[in-house]
Amino acid sequence: MIKVVIFIVTVVITVAMIPLALAATARSMSTKKPRIHFVQDMDNQPKFRAQHSNDLFLDGRAMRPPVAGTVARGNLKEDSHYNLGVVNDAWATTFPAQVRVDMDLLQRGRARFNIYCTPCHGYAGYGDGMVNKRAQEILENSDPAVVKGSTWVQPKSLHEQLISEQPIGQLFNTITNGVRTMSGYAAQIPLADRWAIVAYVKALQKSQDANLNDLPADQRRDLPTIKLFKEPN
Amino acid sequence: MPSVGILGAAAPVYAFFLVSYGFSPIATDVGYQPEQPVPYSHRIHVGQLGIDCRYCHNTVEVAAKAAIPPTQTCMNCHTQVYKESINLTALFDSYATGMPVKWKRVHDLPDYAYFNHSAHVNRGVSCVECHGRVDKMEEIKQEKPLNMGWCLDCHRKPQGRVRDPLTVTDLGWRFEDDSAAKAQFKTFEDYSEFWLKHNNISPSQDCSTCHR
Numbered sequence: 526m527i528k529v530v531i532f533i534v535t536v537v538i539t540v541a542m543i544p545l546a547l548a549a550t551a552r553s554m555s556t557k558k559p560r561i562h563f564v565q566d567m568d569n570q571p572k573f574r575a576q577h578s579n580d581l582f583l584d585g586r587a588m589r590p591p592v593a594g595t596v597a598r599g600n601l602k603e604d605s606h607y608n609l610g611v612v613n614d615a616w617a618t619t620f621p622a623q624v625r626v627d628m629d630l631l632q633r634g635r636a637r638f639n640i641y642c643t644p645c646h647g648y649a650g651y652g653d654g655m656v657n658k659r660a661q662e663i664l665e666n667s668d669p670a671v672v673k674g675s676t677w678v679q680p681k682s683l684h685e686q687l688i689s690e691q692p693i694g695q696l697f698n699t700i701t702n703g704v705r706t707m708s709g710y711a712a713q714i715p716l717a718d719r720w721a722i723v724a725y726v727k728a729l730q731k732s733q734d735a736n737l738n739d740l741p742a743d744q745r746r747d748l749p750t751i752k753l754f755k756e757p758n
Numbered sequence: 759m760p761s762v763g764i765l766g767a768a769a770p771v772y773a774f775f776l777v778s779y780g781f782s783p784i785a786t787d788v789g790y791q792p793e794q795p796v797p798y799s800h801r802i803h804v805g806q807l808g809i810d811c812r813y814c815h816n817t818v819e820v821a822a823k824a825a826i827p828p829t830q831t832c833m834n835c836h837t838q839v840y841k842e843s844i845n846l847t848a849l850f851d852s853y854a855t856g857m858p859v860k861w862k863r864v865h866d867l868p869d870y871a872y873f874n875h876s877a878h879v880n881r882g883v884s885c886v887e888c889h890g891r892v893d894k895m896e897e898i899k900q901e902k903p904l905n906m907g908w909c910l911d912c913h914r915k916p917q918g919r920v921r922d923p924l925t926v927t928d929l930g931w932r933f934e935d936d937s938a939a940k941a942q943f944k945t946f947e948d949y950s951e952f953w954l955k956h957n958n959i960s961p962s963q964d965c966s967t968c969h970r
């Protein structure tokens with residue numbers, strides 16, 4: 526009798542270990558399978574939120590793209606100076622009235638430039654960003670299995686004369702609609718931020734092509750004391 | 759039959775332990791790493807190339823949702839780079855047909871929770887707090903439990919989690935490595951306290967903050 530009891534207890538304890546072992550596995554491993562969902566509550570509701578899918582439509586998008594040829598209210602973009610960088614059928618040479626060029630705008634422009642432009646153009650704008658470096662690296666490889674059909678045109682340096690002499694409106698248009706191999710960024714960067722980037726690029730160009738006389742006299746005196754690089758200890 | 763008695767007494771303890779251990783979101787939710795239609799590597803794009811989170815997830819500062827980028831964003835570079843890669847087939851198909859790439863959602867809150875990305879990143883809660891070191895992930899994996907108790911942990915004690923909003927997308931940022939911050943503040947908690955005051959942040963714990 527006692528042997529039977531010991532047997533049963535052993536079996537029960539052993540079986541009881543199995544769920545614990547499964548739980549321990551679930552806690553420590555990653556899984557490709559959809560997560561286990563014990564209590565449904567109303568976690569998944571039959572409604573559509575941003576970027577959800579909807580099988581009712583052929584493309585599966587719950588968010589419907591605007592019908593071609595329509596304009597949403599308030600989006601007519603009548604002001605060609607602000608929206609296109611064009612004044613009287615020529616590239617604008619001034620900033621539109623909606624854009625106030627001040628330090629805040631330049632700071633905003635710098636932050637946005639560093640997000641959207643530096644991957645290719647580099648932080649100083651010489652066309653030597655990390656994506657450019659990586660693309661060159663790939664192309665240097667002679668193995669077609671590595672190159673995988675890549676092509677690459679080095680991004681323009683923003684300090685080339687051809688570009689630094691461009692009117693503001695043309696710069697704005699390049700960011701908006703792209704040029705040559707560069708895609709347009711109208712969808713990624715809102716209108717006001719594109720103008721901020723234009724302002725920052727103008728400042729960046731000036732910074733790389735400045736001479737001593739561009740500085741106010743009182744700051745010129747301080748120049749020799751400014752250290753550009755931190756000296757090693 | 760004392761052994762049966764012991765087993766009977768142990769059973770509720772066992773059940774309690776099993777449920778709290780095995781049914782916890784750490785067991786059921788953390789570690790989800792689905793296979794995506796395109797094996798996009800955050801480790802290469804973010805970690806190596808240093809592309810800012812906002813280059814692709816560009817709505818994160820102004821909207822509730824940090825949008826999954828449209829195919830066009832990928833094609834900014836991939837009209838040139840890796841034009842013949844079989845890994846990118848789904849991407850090229852999408853570009854040619856206009857059909858979206860069917861990315862699988864990894865971080866998914868219940869539909870009755872209204873999380874707002876912009877409210878967090880603009881106040882200095884870094885992406886890394888909820889998504890982990892994405893810049894080191896080959897494929898995206900859920901690292902945090904994302905359950906309500908876990909949200910509230912931070913809402914009750916944001917010190918040591920909130921930082922300068924300008925550095926939120928710097929996933930590798932550590933207080934210990936930030937010499938400017940360390941010169942002024944003793945601990946990350948003090949540093950957070952400064953930003954909480956500076957930006958006038960007091961995280962709400964009202965039900966209606968997230969459930970509406």
